[in-house]
Amino acid sequence: MTTPDPQSPSPQPPVPASKDRAYRSPAGIAGGVLLLALALWLGIDAVVAGEGRTPWTAAAALLFLVPLIAAYTVRPAVFAGDDRMRVRNPFRVIVLPWGQVESFRSAYSNEVFSEAGDKYQLWALPVSLRGRKKAARQESRRAAGGGRGRGGLLGGGRGAGSGGAVDGAPVRAEADKVMDELRELWETRKDAETSRGEVAVRWAWEVVVPVVVGAVGLAVLLGTG
Structure with a gap:
């Protein structure tokens, strides 16, 4: 019976395939x-x-x-x-x-x-054409810097400026993101x-x-x- 060599590295477990x-x-x-x-x-x-x-x-x-x-x-x-x-x-x-x-x-x-x-x-x-239009509106607001608009209806300040695109990526509809x-x-x-x-x-x-x-x-x- 052979004994394992203590100097040899232990076998690594197989890497599981990534899930779809x-x-x-x-x-x-x-x-x-x-x-x-x-x-x-x-x-x-x-x-x-x-x-x-x-x-x-x-x-x-x-x-x-x-x-x-x-x-x-x-x-x-x-x-x-x-x-x-x-x-x-x-x-x-x-x-x-x-x-x-x-x-x-x-x-x-x-x-x-x-x-x-x-x-x-x-x-x-x-x-979803509706989703695309909504994403386009959000992107236009973000590109404009999150302006308040009249009476503040469009929001403003930091929250609107980052709306859904914190990393600077353009706002996209869900299906388009997929x-x-x-x-x-x-x-x-x-x-x-x-x-x-x-x-x-x-x-x-x-x-x-x-x-x-x-x-x-x-x-x-x-x-x-």
Whole structure:
């Protein structure tokens, strides 16, 4: 049996892989939860208390609506890691290594383009024109030095002068700030050896199948009623 050499350094524990950053829409999730609660409340009541074909129609409607609502509100997310980004949209999941990303675009929606020219919308990062206008107003006040305006309605002094941009960075809407973070991570990691690979796209069959089955069932029940 060999004995460890006291002069040799002790083995270092492996460095854990960095955790992916997750981005979601809090407003979308909140709205989705409320819609799901309402749909389940009405649907289950119809299934339990309905007569004739009503329970079957309500069950088919639930099978169609619940995954559809969840797909557009609760499901969307963007996961950004050191090597790739994963976009979870309502009906598809797209995995893009940073080396395959060509650019990002923010207009009326936030989108990512692959080197092959394919465009993928980031459903988890909806553009808020209202948020952009609010950020632009705050930035103009900050650039003007936090002036008081008439009667002090715009605030003033140090508080207004630093409003939301203590480090001197421009005030940005939340979705635009997330896009800035994604661009920065892409610029940093796009040339890394581990950021190479192919774009992978798969359908979210766990959403598509119940929606299609529910829609067909609903159409049959309503058409033969």
